[in-house]
Amino acid sequence: SGEAVYRVPLCGADEAAEAVAAACAAQPAWAALPVAARQNFLNALADRLEGYAGHFAKLLRGETGFADEAAQAEVVAALAALRSTELGEPGVVAIVVDATRPLAGFAEAAAQALRAGASVIVKPSPKAPSAAYALCELSSRAEWPAGVLNLMQGDTAAIEGLCAAAIDRLVYAGDATLGAQVGAIAAAAGKPC
Numbered sequence: 463s464g465e466a467v468y469r470v471p472l473c474g475a476d477e478a479a480e481a482v483a484a485a486c487a488a489q490p491a492w493a494a495l496p497v498a499a500r501q502n503f504l505n506a507l508a509d510r511l512e513g514y515a516g517h518f519a520k521l522l523r524g525e526t527g528f529a530d531e532a533a534q535a536e537v538v539a540a541l542a543a544l545r546s547t548e549l550g551e552p553g554v555v556a557i558v559v560d561a562t563r564p565l566a567g568f569a570e571a572a573a574q575a576l577r578a579g580a581s582v583i584v585k586p587s588p589k590a591p592s593a594a595y596a597l598c599e600l601s602s603r604a605e606w607p608a609g610v611l612n613l614m615q616g617d618t619a620a621i622e623g624l625c626a627a628a629i630d631r632l633v634y635a636g637d638a639t640l641g642a643q644v645g646a647i648a649a650a651a652g653k654p655c
Contacts, residue, residue, distance in 0.1 A: 467524055470591050470615035478623025481612040485554045485581035486628055488609025493552050493579030500577055506604040508544035511597065518565060518593055525590040526561055539566035543573045550574030553630030556583045558621055558644050560636025565593035567635030576610070583612040585620050625651035
C-alpha cells in the first residue's frame, strides 16, 4: 500500500564502525568455542524462532506483501538454515539482505558463518527490516554473547561504511541486480564479496 509501517535509522560510517568493532571484539572468543557449542546457540535461536513463527510470518506479510503460505515457507527455510550443519568461513562478516527473502536469506548466510566461528553484522533491506531485527532480538533473549550477532539499518551509506571498516568479507543475499551494486561497493573498498 505504500503506507509507512515502521521507521528505521539510516546508519552510516560511524554506526558501521561501531558494529564492526563489537563484532571484532566478540569474534575470537566465539571462534574458540567448539562447533557443537556454536550450534547449540543456533539451535536455541531456532527454537525461539519456531515459537514465534506466526509473529514472524505476520511481519513478513506486512512488509513484503507475501501471501501467508510464502511467509510461512520463509520461516521454515530460516529454521532449516539455523539447524543445518553447513559451515561457512570464520572472520568478521557483514551480510546485506534485500527484501526478496528478508528472513531466510539472512538466516542462510548468517548461520553458515556463525557456525564456522564468524561474528556477523547484518544490514537488512530498509523495505523489510523487521524480521532481521526480531531475529537479532531473539538472539539476545537466548543469551548469545554480545557482539556475535549485530544489526545495523540503512542504505548505501551503511554498506559503504561496512566496507570501509575492518570486515573480512561482505555477503549479499538477494536479487542479482542489487547484488551487482553491492558487489561494486565492496570491490571499490577492496573487500571480498
